Amino acid sequence: MRIDILTLFPGMFNGPFAESIVRRAADRGLVTIKIHDIRDYTTDKHHTVDDYPYGGGGGMVMKPDPIFRAVEAVLAEAPGTSPFIILLSPQGRLFNQALAQKLSHHNHIVLLCGHYEGVDERVGEHLVNDEISIGDYVLSGGELPAMVVVDALVRLVPGALGSATSAWEDSHMAGLLEYPQYTRPAVFRDWVVPSVLLSGNHGEIARWRRQQAILRTLKRRPDLLEKAQLSAAESRLVAQTRESQI
Ligand SMILES: C[S@@+](CC[C@H](N)C(=O)[O-])C[C@H]1O[C@@H](n2cnc3c(N)ncnc32)[C@H](O)[C@@H]1O
Numbered sequence: 001m002r003i004d005i006l007t008l009f010p011g012m013f014n015g016p017f018a019e020s021i022v023r024r025a026a027d028r029g030l031v032t033i034k035i036h037d038i039r040d041y042t043t044d045k046h047h048t049v050d051d052y053p054y055g056g057g058g059g060m061v062m063k064p065d066p067i068f069r070a071v072e073a074v075l076a077e078a079p080g081t082s083p084f085i086i087l088l089s090p091q092g093r094l095f096n097q098a099l100a101q102k103l104s105h106h107n108h109i110v111l112l113c114g115h116y117e118g119v120d121e122r123v124g125e126h127l128v129n130d131e132i133s134i135g136d137y138v139l140s141g142g143e144l145p146a147m148v149v150v151d152a153l154v155r156l157v158p159g160a161l162g163s164a165t166s167a168w169e170d171s172h173m174a175g176l177l178e179y180p181q182y183t184r185p186a187v188f189r190d191w192v193v194p195s196v197l198l199s200g201n202h203g204e205i206a207r208w209r210r211q212q213a214i215l216r217t218l219k220r221r222p223d224l225l226e227k228a229q230l231s232a233a234e235s236r237l238v239a240q241t242r243e244s245q246i
Pocket residue numbers: 087088089090091112113114115116117118119132133134135136137138139140141142143145
């Protein structure tokens with residue numbers, strides 16, 4: 001997978017992408033991440049990337065020309081691919097695990113980070129394929145949202161988590177929260193790890209984990225259960241648990 005990020009603040013990506021899973025995936029050649037400074041695509045001597053909004057009002061708006069040029073340069077660098085171009089925006093479609101899974105099937109993604117009051121509307125209308133928001137709040141720029149999207153996508157690239165771990169049991173992958181996790185010691189300050197996890201019986205452990213994932217989702221995020229795929233027995237467990245709570 002190739003990811004190009006267009007930003008006015010390339011330095012913000014140094015730390016997060018130089019560590020942990022994203023760094024490992026890049027080192028192994030599973031993902032190529034390129035950061036582009038939108039300012040490099042300006043044509044005036046002051047490298048102007050923003051201007052006053054037509055119609056008045058506070059703040060500045062990012063100009064369309066450097067953004068279009070930056071995207072066109074990325075397209076020219078990777079001929080033959082047709083990247084999926086995303087504008088990070090608080091007005092976009094809400095990012096979640098299902099969307100991350102969908103995006104992970106693209107082999108080339110371009111992330112465009114806005115700043116100031118946002119970007120000229122013609123970018124959204126004529127350049128990008130989608131607008132994505134990471135939550136119903138407003139951040140100062142699209143850099144942190146781009147990092148969130150990259151991290152969520154890279155985890156899904158086969159091999160990125162290493163052979164021992166898999167993203168498939170993570171919360172939200174199957175519409176449920178993940179089951180509780182424990183590690184050594186088996187007893188910590190009198191709090192004991194559930195005995196089934198020490199039993200060595202893999203069938204029992206898998207059943208317990210599935211049940212715990214369902215009960216935990218019911219307790220913390222009952223809205224998710226509306227779409228989760230449950231067996232008849234699991235649906236009965238949910239109904240009984242709900243009744244017992246009334
Ligand atoms: C201060 S915001 C602009 C907000 C804009 N004036 C509005 O009210 O919709 C500047 C940039 O930060 C990014 N941004 C802010 N909040 C975001 C969010 N929740 N999700 C994705 N991007 C966000 C976008 O790229 C946006 O163009």
